Amino acid sequence: MAEQRGQASVELIAAIPVVLIVALVVLQLLAAGYTLTLADGAAEAGAIAAASGRSPERAARAAMPGWADSRVSVRRTFGRLTVSVRPPSPFGPIGRALEVSSSVSLGGLAK
Amino acid sequence: MSERELLWRLPEPAEQACLVATTSLGDADGSFAAAAALAATAGASDRPAVLVEIADGRKPRPGAVASGVARALEEELNSRLSSGIAAARGGLCQVVLEPGEKTPGLVAELVSVIPADAFCVTHCDPTRFRELVEDPRLGIRGVLLRVDLDSECPLAALTAAELSSRRIRTRILKRPLGWLDSRRALSGVEPGRRSGAGFRRLARALIDQESGQALPLALGIVAVLVTAAIAMVAFGGALTGKARAQRSADLSALSGARSMRDDLPRLLAPPTIDGVPNPMHMSKSVYLMRARIAATRSATANGSAPWRVRIEFPDRYSYAPLKARSVIRASVDLGTRHPISVHATAEAGMPMPTMSLGGAGTGGMPAMASGGGYSGPLAYRGGKPMRPDVAAAFDRMAAAAAASGIVISVTSAFRSDAEQAALFAQHPDPTWVAPPGQSLHRCGTELDLGPSSAYSWLASNASRFGFLKRYSWEAWHFGFATGPAPCSAAGNPVPSAGGGGGARGAGGGDGRSGSSAAVPSFVPAQFRPAILDAAMKWNVPAAVLAAQLRAESGFNPGAVSSSGAQGIAQFMPGTAATYGLGNPFDPVAAIGAQAHLMSDLLKQFGSVELALAAYNAGPAAVERCGCVPSIPETVAYVARIMATLGGAGALLAPVFEVRLID
Numbered sequence: 001m002a003e004q005r006g007q008a009s010v011e012l013i014a015a016i017p018v019v020l021i022v023a024l025v026v027l028q029l030l031a032a033g034y035t036l037t038l039a040d041g042a043a044e045a046g047a048i049a050a051a052s053g054r055s056p057e058r059a060a061r062a063a064m065p066g067w068a069d070s071r072v073s074v075r076r077t078f079g080r081l082t083v084s085v086r087p088p089s090p091f092g093p094i095g096r097a098l099e100v101s102s103s104v105s106l107g108g109l110a111k
Numbered sequence: 112m113s114e115r116e117l118l119w120r121l122p123e124p125a126e127q128a129c130l131v132a133t134t135s136l137g138d139a140d141g142s143f144a145a146a147a148a149l150a151a152t153a154g155a156s157d158r159p160a161v162l163v164e165i166a167d168g169r170k171p172r173p174g175a176v177a178s179g180v181a182r183a184l185e186e187e188l189n190s191r192l193s194s195g196i197a198a199a200r201g202g203l204c205q206v207v208l209e210p211g212e213k214t215p216g217l218v219a220e221l222v223s224v225i226p227a228d229a230f231c232v233t234h235c236d237p238t239r240f241r242e243l244v245e246d247p248r249l250g251i252r253g254v255l256l257r258v259d260l261d262s263e264c265p266l267a268a269l270t271a272a273e274l275s276s277r278r279i280r281t282r283i284l285k286r287p288l289g290w291l292d293s294r295r296a297l298s299g300v301e302p303g304r305r306s307g308a309g310f311r312r313l314a315r316a317l318i319d320q321e322s323g324q325a326l327p328l329a330l331g332i333v334a335v336l337v338t339a340a341i342a343m344v345a346f347g348g349a350l351t352g353k354a355r356a357q358r359s360a361d362l363s364a365l366s367g368a369r370s371m372r373d374d375l376p377r378l379l380a381p382p383t384i385d386g387v388p389n390p391m392h393m394s395k396s397v398y399l400m401r402a403r404i405a406a407t408r409s410a411t412a413n414g415s416a417p418w419r420v421r422i423e424f425p426d427r428y429s430y431a432p433l434k435a436r437s438v439i440r441a442s443v444d445l446g447t448r449h450p451i452s453v454h455a456t457a458e459a460g461m462p463m464p465t466m467s468l469g470g471a472g473t474g475g476m477p478a479m480a481s482g483g484g485y486s487g488p489l490a491y492r493g494g495k496p497m498r499p500d501v502a503a504a505f506d507r508m509a510a511a512a513a514a515s516g517i518v519i520s521v522t523s524a525f526r527s528d529a530e531q532a533a534l535f536a537q538h539p540d541p542t543w544v545a546p547p548g549q550s551l552h553r554c555g556t557e558l559d560l561g562p563s564s565a566y567s568w569l570a571s572n573a574s575r576f577g578f579l580k581r582y583s584w585e586a587w588h589f590g591f592a593t594g595p596a597p598c599s600a601a602g603n604p605v606p607s608a609g610g611g612g613g614a615r616g617a618g619g620g621d622g623r624s625g626s627s628a629a630v631p632s633f634v635p636a637q638f639r640p641a642i643l644d645a646a647m648k649w650n651v652p653a654a655v656l657a658a659q660l661r662a663e664s665g666f667n668p669g670a671v672s673s674s675g676a677q678g679i680a681q682f683m684p685g686t687a688a689t690y691g692l693g694n695p696f697d698p699v700a701a702i703g704a705q706a707h708l709m710s711d712l713l714k715q716f717g718s719v720e721l722a723l724a725a726y727n728a729g730p731a732a733v734e735r736c737g738c739v740p741s742i743p744e745t746v747a748y749v750a751r752i753m754a755t756l757g758g759a760g761a762l763l764a765p766v767f768e769v770r771l772i773d
Contacts, residue, residue: 015329022333026340033347037354044358051365051459080412104362105412 028089032098035087038064039102043083046074047104056081056106071095079106128161128222128229130249131317134240135257136266141287142257146234147203148288148296149255149317152310153230154202155301159184161197161225163206165214165235165243171207174200174298181299184225191224192217201299210239215246222249230314244279253280253317260285282313352443353453359413359420360439360457367406367422367435368459374398375433376633386673389665399424399432406437415439425458434460482527483553484598486650493521498555501591505558508576512568519565522587525555542584551581554597557590631657631755635666638679641699645706655719656706658755659726662748668698680705723749 042063049059057074060083064072071086082103089095131149135142147162154160159180164171177185177199184204188197197206208217222231232255233243244251254274258267260283267283274281287293292302301307377393393401403422410420423436436458442450490502497505505521512519526534532547544550551557558578560569566586573580577593580586590597630639634657642660646653663681664670671677677684678695680702687695692704712722716733724739725732727748732740739749 015332019329019332019336022336026336026343029340030343030347033344033351037347037351040351040354040358044361047358047362048365051362051369104358105409 024090028087028094028098031089032087032100035068035085036100036102038068039083039085039100042072042074042085043081043102043104046081046083047106050081050106076106080104081106127250128159128225128227128231129252130218130222130231130233131253131255132240132243132251133232133234133255133257134237136237136270137259137263139257139259139263139287141293142284143234144288144293144296145255145257145284146232147205147299148292148302148306148310149314150203150230150232151201151296151299151301152307152314154178154181154299159226159229160203161188161206161221161229161231162203163208163218163221163231163233165208165210165218165233165239167210169207170195171198171205172200173198176201177299178202184229188221188224192221199299200297202301203299205299210235214239215242215249218243219246219248244274244277251279253282255282255284255313255317257284257287280317282316284313349443349451349453352441352451353455355414356439356441356453356455357457359410359415359441360437360455361459362413363406363410363415363420363422363437363439364435364457364459366409367402367437368433370402370405371398371433371435374401391665395432399427402435406435410437410439415441434458482529483525483555485525485553485555486647489525489555492524495521495524495558496555497521497524497558498591498594500594501556501558504577504591504593508573508578511572511576512565515568517565517568518562519569520561521558522561523552523559524557526550526552528553551590551597556594556597557581557588559587560589561587563587630654633657633661638666638698638702641702645702648703649706649710651706651709651713652719654755655709655723655752656702658752659705659709659723660702661755662751668696668701720749720753723752 042060045063046056046060050056057076060074060081061069061072064083064085067088068085071088073084075082075084080103082101084099084101086095086099089098133142133146133149143164146164150160150162157178157180161184173185178201181199181202181204185197185199188204188206189195196208197204199205206221208214208221218233225231235243243249244254256267256270258264260267271281271283288296288302288306292306295302302310374393375398377391378395378398382392382394383389402424406422407417407420411417419440419442421438421440423438424432425434425436426432436456439455441453441455443453485498489496490499491497492502492505492509501524509519528547531545531550531553535544535546538544545552552559563586569578569589570580570586573589577591578589579592581588581590630642630653634642638660642653642656645651646656660666660679663676664679666679668679670679670681672681675683677687678701679698680695682690682692682695682701682704684695686708687693687704690704690707692700695701695704709722709726712725712730713719715730716722716725720739721733721737724745725734728740728742728745732742732745739746
């Protein structure tokens with residue numbers, strides 16, 4: 001009987017990796033979602049800048065926080081501004097796979 | 112087993128069969144049937160099940176029908192323990208042991224003989240129960256107590272508490288089995304239907320290993336995390352949906368306002384020129400419709416379905432609507448039953464500058480110089496006023512300095528005689544501060560630059576941009592020597608496009624920065640210099656002249672009205688003669704006369720509205736009432752020009768900006 005004591009906590013320790021992995025996945029998804037809102041905001045900032053005759057690309061980049069500088073790509077094609085951001089991730093390939101992008105139409109806003 | 116080994120021991124199959132003890136407390140009956148039902152429940156799932164009864168003078172009775180597993184157990188026990196001790200009945204193998212001192216040992220031996228996956232239920236008197244439970248060799252996993260809780264509640268509680276302190280799982284059966292279920296159990300058959308399910312749960316609860324607790328705990332944590340993640344994804348989705356609707360509304364309103372800005376000149380163009388429809392003119396309904404189309408198109412391009420977009424014009428009843436409001440009702444579908452409805456509103460428009468006589472200034476800064484040697488328009492750099500061509504040259508110089516890593520700032524520029532007098536009073540030394548009326552600063556061409564770290568760069572480079580270091584002892588003072596001479600008559604009208612010639616030299620700049628601010632963008636290029644010159648000569652805002660010309664003739668130098676007004680400024684022959692205008696069809700002369708007349712009227716009436724009314728209806732009519740006379744044509748004329756001035760922001764904004772209104 002004595003050996004059985006603490007068995008639950010011992011086995012919980014064995015389950016910790018699973019819990020950690022799930023927690024990592026959840027955090028990664030959260031980071032991706034947060035990055036998407038950032039990209040949305042940056043795209044809008046770009047479009048608004050275009051409306052007042054400033055450079056949408058520069059405004060979109062300026063709207064992203066500093067840590068994202070190397071993770072943002074801003075493209076302008078056919079009257080659309082697309083901001084793509086790789087969310088932060090402990091594993092590079094995952095960040096690349098989860099890249100989020102937000103696109104706005106500059107139609108009528110940019111000359 | 113060491114601490115460390117214990118830590119890393121993973122759940123593994125039990126080493127011995129699972130042993131459950133059953134007894135009854137008090138007068139409760141049916142405990143043997145309950146034990147049999149428990150064993151039979153395990154036996155029904157082809158798990159070896161043994162029912163051990165500890166009782167006097169009984170023999171196990173073989174049943175007529177028995178499962179193969181039970182038969183095999185029976186053979187095994189009879190051969191390894193003693194013959195006739197076991198008998199197979201239905202799904203279980205029944206064993207009867209004589210009560211005595213050796214009983215716990217016998218049970219332990221039996222448990223060691225049967226397969227490790229077997230399920231063994233012992234049944235005994237309450238008197239013998241304790242020795243079974245306390246025997247360390249047995250390692251009883253669980254206990255099923257048959258108690259009538261109505262009468263024996265305290266006893267049951269005590270027993271359960273004690274068993275719990277020994278970490279033995281305890282379950283209490285409050286009622287005996289029904290007659291039929293008891294019969295079934297005693298012949299080794301699982302109880303039927305409802306009590307069957309109950310016993311299956313009971314068996315599971317009693318025999319499950321503790322590992323079953325860690326797993327649910329881990330699964331629980333995972334489930335909580337996953338649920339939280341799903342909730343956050345839903346929340347985030349709603350937020351994103353709301354943000355996207357808002358974005359779509361913002362951009363749609365901006366698009367509408369931009370369309371209005373671009374169409375405004377056509378809206379304000381006179382509908383007819385001399386009774387002939389003006390092709391430039393756009394009616395208000397077309398103007399609003401175009402804005403509506405632009406706004407809707409932008410919303411659609413940004414992901415809002417057209418029927419979810421409502422475009423409004425808050426100021427649509429005004430003479431020149433300048434605001435667009437976009438309302439988007441989006442529905443965010445998160446896969447739940449009810450999509451969330453979100454509502455986003457944005458309004459965009461053009462800033463409304465305030466009008467004041469003699470030119471408007473940003474933040475109280477005059478747009479026209481006065482009280483010095485220069486009386487033309489002022490451009491501001493670093494908050495300091497200067498002649499526009501000087502400002503343009505300064506811009507080029509500042510850009511070149513910045514390229515060399517030097518930031519130059521303006522400490523002082525144009526100073527009126529009054530300001531100079533104040534300076535001189537503080538510091539009456541003519542070497543350092545010139546007396547009022549003698550400083551070149553009154554000409555708008557002189558700049559005091561800083562900081563001192565830039566002096567050496569300025570000394571060697573300023574000449575490239577047309578600046579001259581005026582005095583060898585003032586390292587900061589630079590005068591603009593390339594354009595018209597300081598305080599010359601030519602200096603005042605200088606800043607027509609390009610600045611009097613010299614400013615264009617060094618950097619090839621267009622010199623627009625200062626001068627074009629004064630002339631609205633709708634003015635055709637060929638009339639800009641004339642308007643600027645006239646505005647500066649007569650100190651009348653160029654925007655007022657420009658708006659008037661558009662209202663009068665739409666910039667048509669050959670216009671003749673039905674009432675006999677002639678030329679671009681629509682002079683009546685009598686008025687033209689008064690102002691020395693020989694040929695009213697010469698646009699430059701006509702604009703000059705117009706500015707002269709306006710200058711007089713502004714002085715006489717002191718307000719732009721009244722001066723305009725007097726220009727249109729004659730000074731006498733305005734003088735009579737001291738107001739804009741209620742002549743429809745005059746009222747419309749004044750309103751149109753004031754709308755152009757206010758709406759187009761021509762007095763102020765070199766770049767006419769569309770922005771969101773909070």
